[in-house]
Amino acid sequence: MSTFLDTPLAARRETAFHSLAPDRADGSFRLAVIRPTPTTAVIEVAGELDVATAPRLAHLLGPRLASALRTVVIDLSAVTSLDAAGLSVLAHAHHQAAITGRALKLITGPDRVNRLLVNSGLETVLAWHAPDQHGFTALAGQKTGA
Structure with missing residues (x-):
C-alpha cells in the first residue's frame, strides 16, 4: 500500500494553488496547499505573516x-x-474549526x-507540534507523539 509520501510532491498540491505567486515583490511570503490525504489539507506558510499577508492565509483557511x-x-x-x-487569523481559524468540528493543527515555527x-496565550488552545523530518507527516492523519 502506498502512502502520501510515495506520491510526488507536485501531484499532492492542490491544482488551484500549485503555482502560488509570492505576495510581496521580494518573494518573502509564499503559501502552498498540499492534500496528503483526501481528508487533510496542509497549508505551508513561508515568510512574514503580518498585516499585509495575513488576509491571504485567512482566504485559504476559510473554505x-x-x-x-x-x-x-x-x-x-x-x-x-x-x-x-x-x-x-490563527485564533479565528481555531474558532471556526471548533464550530465546524474540524481538527486544526499547527506545525511550529522558529523560536x-x-x-x-x-505570549498571546494561543498555545493553550491550539494543537501545535514541532516539525518532523517530513514537516507534516505526523499530523496528516498518522499518529503523532506530541
Missing part, C-alpha cells in the same frame, strides 16, 4: 475549514516573523514565532 476536510494543518516552520494580524504563540 477549507467549512469543507468536508477533517483536518487542516498550518505549517509555520518557514515563517520568519509573525504579528498580531497573523495571530488573529521567535513560538514565543509569540505562547
